[in-house]
Amino acid sequence: MHRPTRAAFAALALVAAIVVTGCSSTVSLHAAPDANDPACAEVTALLPGNLAGESRRWTDAQATGAWGEPAAVLFTCGVEPIGPTTLPCQTVNGVDWVIDESKAPQYRVTSYGRVPAVEVYLDNDVVSSADVLDGLSLLVSRLPADGATCLAREDAAPSD
Template sequence: MPAKGADPVCVKSAAAWPASVSGRASVATDPSDPAVHAWGDPAIVARCGVATPGPTTDDCLTVNGVDWVATPLSDGTRFVTYGRDPALEVLIPKGDVPEGSLLPAFTSAAQALPETGHHCS
């Protein structure tokens, strides 16, 4: 479970998980945790309650009014909401190009999280 996964706002955010992401159906996570959700195989994984990122030189993009910090990983890309606390993390496997095009599916879940006043610049 993410550090702040039990936070009531994560419960509200999790209620807005999309039914599918880019045609991928929801799949079970192990262990099961309401703050964590996955879709497809290889899975796109979303976790509410991760640490809020501070200032960074990583790419920051705005999608549907939600700011996301993008960090390349060896097996895909990690997107974390910027300016929301707690933060929402979306892990997108390598090969889902462009990765950022999947973020609109998470707009409602991200918008359920309180804003801190920080934005991509």
């Protein structure tokens, strides 16, 4: 019977350490309800390797992306589109984004008028929200538009 040598155990331990180290950089996320939409697959396949100066990391959920160590930007495609809101909306490269700053410096930014929708969480202390939206908007513009667009508050019809 063949007995493993110390060198074999050392090699096995080194391989195990590399595998464990490699797995530790994976960002655990949850797939959105419509993550399996083919439009999300197209967009996700084109996510940049670098965003707002942060390197892309592996994620463990379909149609997601993450950048930074620790993650400063989280991207999820396939979220439920949002309806009209009083939150601020900004158009970047043809894509409308609703910006929730209620937990600043962590922002939740959601595409508006795109189906499926995209949700981005970002740490504005680490990355510039302008750089993140600039880096993602051209990709998100590939998602089908549903005709809804942002309105300035003064242009919105008053509710009775």
